[in-house]
Amino acid sequence: MSNEPNEWLDINLTVNGKAVSRRVSCRKHLTDFLREDLDLTGSHLGCEHGVCGACTVKLDGNIVRGCLLLAVQCNGARVETIEGMSESGELSDLQQAFHELNAFQCGFCTPAMLITASELCYGGHAVTRDDIRKHLSGNYCRCTGYQAIVDAVHATCIARGQGAVK
């Protein structure tokens, strides 16, 4: 990249396994880039200041807030969104549990909720309901009251041999 500060820059990154090259405004955050430039509208914008969690995606394998990351900062990085993670099937048992246990109503928070939960229930260690609540504390849901979401994540953990008592 250039040594001089710029308002626009060319970026190259991998999104859901595909190489992407675009010219972007430096002030554009990752979620606007995904939604507007790549038509990946599964990442949602609720608050746009890091509180609601609806924009959660994975950056180089770790969950991050898409609204608190500039698209230019993702140059050279690997980004995964709900679209990619759904297609790959890696979330399918968690998605099934959300469906069966009524863990979503309007669905606005659901993509980010799934991605955030996936970091926990595929993490390979025992998970309690309290762990789940703490882990999901950064993701707002205005419909369910969370109980059903915790049920679904816990059920997935147990099915994957990671459930802990309570």
Place this chain on the structure above:
Amino acid sequence: MRPEHGMSNPDGRDSGCDRDGGVGLKSPAFRYVKPASLAETFGVLKSFGDEARLLAGGQSLLAALNMRLASPRVLVDINDLADLAGIRVSENAVTIGALTRHRTVERSPDIRRYLPLLYQAMPYVAHPAVRNRGTFGGSISFADPAAELPACCVALGAVFQLASETGVRSVPAREFFKGMYETALRPDEALVAADIPVIGRNYRSAFAELSLRHGDYAIVGLAGHAKYEDGALSDVRLVYFGVGSAPVFAEAASRILEGKTPSPGTVLAAQRELPRDLAPNDDAMYSAAVRMHWAGELLVKVVEQFSAKDEGNRE
């Protein structure tokens, strides 16, 4: 906090509503640069002075930009400066590089062993997705009055290394935090590391926080550090956050606990001192009286932790 439609920027720059009827919290326009070295970083800071802001994890700064609470002309992304990331243990201190992510601190066995106060506090520092990205130095430099790490650093006697083109100066945490989002950092400087003394023999750490939602900024929080030997407390350091414009060392309450055995009576005596130490303000959510009450409740928890067995304390 949403900007109104057509809200103009005083300096006439891009208002951010770049779609017809576009609504949302969009950052004002800025120029962006990602230096490859600290020397290059200082060069940019020299050119742009206080119109430039360093961008580390961005978990507070980018939110502030989106809310138009800050409008730097140049963002200097230091995420390529790998030398600034990492945790090093020496004989007497742990050095935490400014670019060390919260997740790294949270999961570090060295932090758990040598700086148990930080180990206790880390789960309260925002939410997992924020901790994956946010940095230690960013939290210190941003100096949010309700943030956990500044208070922990004051309690632990951390010393910050502030680097500029002309060299590095050391500033103790107690002198670093000047007020709400205000620190001792000059526009040409970058915080590069924190040196934090390892926990001493028979010292105990304690941490308690009240927030609306786990991981949110504190309504009131308390970081405590003290020696606990033969049933008595000494070198007591109680540092509150969320109740002032910067971390508040509760001197009077800490002093009254000196030499005392933790008991309901000694806690009550310390609680009675709190009005000398704290002067919380009323705000839209909570009255000063309520905050003061909660500050006293956290004191109970922290003193209990000082004398409790094991939990987060080095044997």
